[in-house]
Amino acid sequence: MVTITIPENVSVFLLDIEGTTTPITFVKDILFPYIKEHLEDYLSAHWEEDECKQDVHLLKKQAEEDLKQNRACPVHAVDQTVHTDEEKAIREVVDNVLWQMAAERKTTALKQLQGHMWRAAYATGRIKGEVYQDVVPAIRQWRRHGLKVYIYSSGSIEAQKLLFGYSVEGDLLDLFDGHFDTTIGAKVESKSYETIAERIGCSPEEIMFLTDVTREAKAAEDAGLNVGVVVRPGNMELTEEERSHYRIIMTFSQLEFSGRA
Ligand SMILES: CSCCC(=O)C(=O)COP(=O)(O)O
Numbered sequence: 001m002v003t004i005t006i007p008e009n010v011s012v013f014l015l016d017i018e019g020t021t022t023p024i025t026f027v028k029d030i031l032f033p034y035i036k037e038h039l040e041d042y043l044s045a046h047w048e049e050d051e052c053k054q055d056v057h058l059l060k061k062q063a064e065e066d067l068k069q070n071r072a073c074p075v076h077a078v079d080q081t082v083h084t085d086e087e088k089a090i091r092e093v094v095d096n097v098l099w100q101m102a103a104e105r106k107t108t109a110l111k112q113l114q115g116h117m118w119r120a121a122y123a124t125g126r127i128k129g130e131v132y133q134d135v136v137p138a139i140r141q142w143r144r145h146g147l148k149v150y151i152y153s154s155g156s157i158e159a160q161k162l163l164f165g166y167s168v169e170g171d172l173l174d175l176f177d178g179h180f181d182t183t184i185g186a187k188v189e190s191k192s193y194e195t196i197a198e199r200i201g202c203s204p205e206e207i208m209f210l211t212d213v214t215r216e217a218k219a220a221e222d223a224g225l226n227v228g229v230v231v232r233p234g235n236m237e238l239t240e241e242e243r244s245h246y247r248i249i250m251t252f253s254q255l256e257f258s259g260r261a
């Protein structure tokens, strides 16, 4: 396995989750099906609660924005089993969430609701966050060298903390100095990485961002970050050009310090 030297000026790792610390299959085969299976019951049970009202409000604002951009969710024929206004409103939210998920959208509104729904699944032990075996030893080593480690994922901060807090390797939250999600900006926008550097209190050049998505890598690179593109089983295929342009990381154990104390 090729060794990749961590640039000397790097003092912060910024990590993506899906496809980087965690298999895509965990998200696609476990987390997302849980949402689809429990969505209607969850909304019915929590509809009157403030948190759920806020989630629905955010989804409605996103739907209005989508309408303006001609990205409207298809409206289905009225279901004859729906009787009350509440049932109708819930059905609209269900349709919207399922449509967004089918389109693999990463809106803050969708991700916030998902995070709230997973809470019970993790707390009861029904779901445990999967993390690749090389991840924890590497992060512990980076931290021993004095580096800081942050997460930046499209999953909400709450969803991130659930995944690592209730992981197959136990509570891993002490590995991280902080978390960022799309409330700071989209992962394909350079500005988001500049804002993250400001929030951390370092220059973009001091950060090394690891992700499986080359559009995210490009945005981070344009902002001045060091980047590595993570290739795990089942991740998106890279072009020859992408393979030759980016540092390709198949396991975190490839990342080594050289010339550092
Ligand atoms: C950490 S929440 C579950 C994964 C998820 O919903 C997601 O969108 C992950 O996207 P990422 O930016 O980590 O690739």
Ligand SMILES: [Mg+2]
Pocket: 016, 017, 018, 019, 020, 211, 212, 213
């Ligand atoms: Mg990813």
